[in-house]
Amino acid sequence: MKAADIRAHAFSMPLHSPSYPPGPYRFMDREYLIITYRTDPEALKRVVPAPLECDAPIVKYEFIRMPDSTGFGDYTESGQVIPVSFKGQQGGYVHAMFLDDDPPIAGGRELWGFPKKLATPTLITAHDTLLGTLDYGPVRIATGSMGYKHQALDSAKALAALGEPGFLLKIIPHVDGTPRICELVRYYLSDVTLKGAWSGPAALELHPHALAPVADLPVLEILSAVHLVADLTLNLGEVVHDYLAK
Amino acid sequence: MTSSRDASAPRLPDTAFAMPLVSPSYPRGPYRYTNREHMIVTYRTDPAAIEQAVPEPLVADQPLVRLEFMRMDASTGFGRYSGAAQHIPVQLNGLQGAYTHNMFLDVHAPISGGRELWGFPQKLASPCLKVAHDTLLGTLDYGPERVARATMGYKHRAIDEGSALAMLGEPGFLLKIIPHVDGTPRVCELVQYYRRDIVLKGAWTGPASLDLQPHALAPLADLPVLEVVSSVHLIADFTLELGVVVHDYLA
Numbered sequence: 001m002k003a004a005d006i007r008a009h010a011f012s013m014p015l016h017s018p019s020y021p022p023g024p025y026r027f028m029d030r031e032y033l034i035i036t037y038r039t040d041p042e043a044l045k046r047v048v049p050a051p052l053e054c055d056a057p058i059v060k061y062e063f064i065r066m067p068d069s070t071g072f073g074d075y076t077e078s079g080q081v082i083p084v085s086f087k088g089q090q091g092g093y094v095h096a097m098f099l100d101d102d103p104p105i106a107g108g109r110e111l112w113g114f115p116k117k118l119a120t121p122t123l124i125t126a127h128d129t130l131l132g133t134l135d136y137g138p139v140r141i142a143t144g145s146m147g148y149k150h151q152a153l154d155s156a157k158a159l160a161a162l163g164e165p166g167f168l169l170k171i172i173p174h175v176d177g178t179p180r181i182c183e184l185v186r187y188y189l190s191d192v193t194l195k196g197a198w199s200g201p202a203a204l205e206l207h208p209h210a211l212a213p214v215a216d217l218p219v220l221e222i223l224s225a226v227h228l229v230a231d232l233t234l235n236l237g238e239v240v241h242d243y244l245a246k
Numbered sequence: 247m248t249s250s251r252d253a254s255a256p257r258l259p260d261t262a263f264a265m266p267l268v269s270p271s272y273p274r275g276p277y278r279y280t281n282r283e284h285m286i287v288t289y290r291t292d293p294a295a296i297e298q299a300v301p302e303p304l305v306a307d308q309p310l311v312r313l314e315f316m317r318m319d320a321s322t323g324f325g326r327y328s329g330a331a332q333h334i335p336v337q338l339n340g341l342q343g344a345y346t347h348n349m350f351l352d353v354h355a356p357i358s359g360g361r362e363l364w365g366f367p368q369k370l371a372s373p374c375l376k377v378a379h380d381t382l383l384g385t386l387d388y389g390p391e392r393v394a395r396a397t398m399g400y401k402h403r404a405i406d407e408g409s410a411l412a413m414l415g416e417p418g419f420l421l422k423i424i425p426h427v428d429g430t431p432r433v434c435e436l437v438q439y440y441r442r443d444i445v446l447k448g449a450w451t452g453p454a455s456l457d458l459q460p461h462a463l464a465p466l467a468d469l470p471v472l473e474v475v476s477s478v479h480l481i482a483d484f485t486l487e488l489g490v491v492v493h494d495y496l497a
Contacts, residue, residue, distance in 0.1 A: 001297075001300065001302065002302060003495055006421070006495050011425055011431070012425060013366075013367040013422070014347065014349075014367030015367075016298075017348070019369055046268070047267075049258060050256035051256045102357070102369055102370035105370075106358075106361065109271075109358060110362070110424050115265040115266030115267075118354035169258075170265070171263070171264055172264075172433075173263060173362060175435070175437050175439075175488060179262055181432065187427075213268070236429055237427040238428070239427055
């Protein structure tokens with residue numbers, strides 16, 4: 001293959017059959033269980049990178065079903081998002097994410113810098129309970145539960161939460177192991193169609209694991225829980241801080 | 247790395263290596279493999295397909311492909327996993343080596359590390375290399391679908407250690423591509439790497455067969471099998487070294 005063709009088609013590996021296609025990345029009937037909890041402020045300080053700032057010791061634990069997404073297919077995700085501010089702008093720093101599908105893991109890491117690993121998350125309706133679980137290999141590391149559609153939520157509030165930016169720490173090494181890319185990335189969801197939003201009683205249990213340390217941000221108190229269903233587009237991002245800039 | 251009111255020039259700790267910062271998907275090397283087992287079946291394919299697959303400045307002298315199945319029982323940092331790959335024998339400025347065209351693994355740590363450090367074109371699938379009575383059997387399933395199968399008579403004839411060591415001693419070539427956050431190309435490089443400190447524990451040949459099936463996302467069959475040329479079964483310890491950039495397509 002000619003060098004000019006390689007440059008023209010270079011998007012992702014392998015060149016002739018990329019692990020993920022170019023966007024747009026549109027999600028239909030994306031379903032969220034988000035349990036907001038209070039954690040140890042010292043633990044949070046250790047994991048949030050400057051220049052992001054944490055105003056309160058709060059974590060959002062998420063389970064997400066994506067049954068229909070362009071290019072990525074049908075998959076499930078679970079992880080932790082920390083409410084932060086960047087130069088006064090409110091958003092969510094994505095601290096850890098676990099998925100069961102390779103294209104969104106590779107694409108998420110390499111395009112945006114989502115800190116994704118392969119694991120086995122689920123989000124199901126078990127009779128009266130909306131139930132999220134996360135297994136890393138054979139080990140259960142998170143279980144979240146919520147009463148199913150107990151109270152409808154104000155849709156304006158739910159839309160405002162989905163409209164906030166996400167922040168990511170994109171790190172890619174050079175072929176010699178030195179840092180090549182080390183950037184703070186900001187991204188938005190767009191064209192959001194909210195199909196439902198509910199709250200209800202919730203519980204969350206996290207277990208320690210060497211390679212999936214979700215329990216390093218311990219659950220001290222459950223603050224709230226929401227269940228959302230929406231169509232939305234995950235936009236590409238922008239670099240808001242370059243840690244390697246001289 | 248605490249959040250700080252001073253946003254003038256925040257830095258990350260020197261430990262920043264891979265995502266996520268606090269629990270990287272793969273550790274720093276060295277990446278040492280013990281009792282790594284390979285079945286490599288070399289076949290002749292369509293010259294036009296090879297021409298399309300091999301990125302210049304690499305040159306393929308012959309329309310040959312090596313379909314390889316691998317068992318990695320004990321690897322530092324990556325654990326226990328299996329792989330399958332298509333390599334194309336090539337030259338770079340007269341240096342003989344092999345370009346990795348497709349590769350599939352069943353564990354995420356070496357997939358993310360392989361892609362992000364070296365540029366191995368790895369995808370998640372279900373490769374398997376095992377002994378089935380008299381047969382060394384390699385299979386590759388992508389999702390629920392069988393896409394490749396290789397068979398070989400088990401340890402029929404020992405082969406010359408020199409030729410096996412020569413194959414393991416050749417450089418590997420990779421096309422590392424990483425996009426920028428806006429989707430434009432950020433990294434587009436030809437990478438060369440070596441296996442070092444090789445201890446060969448056995449090398450054999452025997453009768454072999456190959457069967458490839460088409461799949462939209464695992465297109466091994468796009469390099470069709472016209473004739474099986476040779477086969478080798480190897481067991482070795484070695485260290486997979488980091489690489490060097492030998493061509494930058496964006497320069």
